[in-house]
Amino acid sequence: MSERIRVGLVDDQALFRAGVRMLIESQADLEFAGEASNGLEAVQLASSARPDVLLMDIRMPELDGVAATARIVELGLGSTPRVLVLTTFDVDESAARAIQAGASGFVLKDADPEFLLAAIRTVHAGNAVIAASATRRLLEQFTAQEPRRAPVELQALTARERQIFDLAARALSNSEIAEHEYLSEATVKTHISRVLAKLSLRDRVQLVAFAYENGLVE
Incomplete structure (x- = not known):
């Protein structure tokens, strides 16, 4: 156990x-x-x-x-x-x-x-x-508040990581992202971890909040 x-x-x-x-x-x-x-x-x-x-x-x-x-x-x-x-x-x-x-x-x-x-x-x-x-x-x-972070931080992401970020920001699950991008769930999980680390975010809920605060999703 x-x-x-x-x-x-x-x-x-x-x-x-x-x-x-x-x-x-x-x-x-x-x-x-x-x-x-x-x-x-x-x-x-x-x-x-x-x-x-x-x-x-x-x-x-x-x-x-x-x-x-x-x-x-x-x-x-x-x-x-x-x-x-x-x-x-x-x-x-x-x-x-x-x-x-x-x-x-x-x-x-x-x-x-x-x-x-x-x-x-x-x-x-x-x-x-x-x-x-x-x-x-x-x-x-979150959208009613002033942005806390500059979107320039997204420049630290690779093209693939930015794609994963955009999908996660829309609250898609790992399995949904994997299906959308034809990736394994393990690969998606790895990308999510890297995105969170690069943006200094604790978890996915802060990722979604970050996206809304900066007008990256509607």
């Missing part, structure tokens, strides 16, 4: 934490790595427990989920946990800011348990997750 995914949980509601913990502990491939009730404790949890994935509430006392995510990324841990934001709202400015701060996506608190479990595994695998009902409005949050 492969090594289990260690999951940490940050939320100020004890009953919600208990329910999620039971869900995680019911899965053979997941391990509960600890919990916190506010943003300050979240930073401590990330540093001490080193979870692979950290479920992070947005609105909490002491320090909110956006600021906590930013601090965790700034810590520069050897293996920074992938943050999956939990929110009650479909999408708002906080969700967009959390992704900009380094979160790998977000899910709604009322999502089906199976969706949350799938999201944990997806984020751990290096992909991003955004609640489907909120995708368009989340991207509108």
Whole structure:
């Protein structure tokens, strides 16, 4: 059996934490790595427990989920946990800011348990997750802002990498890109990794945000 995914949980509601913990502990491939009730404790949890994935509430006392995510990324841990934001709202400015701060996506608190479990595994695998009902409005949050990066950074990409970038920016999956470009999924994954590294992006959700911020997709 492969090594289990260690999951940490940050939320100020004890009953919600208990329910999620039971869900995680019911899965053979997941391990509960600890919990916190506010943003300050979240930073401590990330540093001490080193979870692979950290479920992070947005609105909490002491320090909110956006600021906590930013601090965790700034810590520069050897293996920074992938943050999956939990929110009650479909999408708002906080969700967009959390992704900009380094979160790998977000899910709604009322999502089906199976969706949350799938999201944990997806984020751990290096992909991003955004609640489907909120995708368009989340991207509108990015297009309404001033560009943060100059498109000149794209000059670092090879012609093939730029093709892969354009398809990934349209939210195509690796298998869809592979079919479109007549490549293997492994080759696509390699290209995506190189694109992210050259553009200093954490994951695919930041790649999509980068593309929208710079007017590269509509």
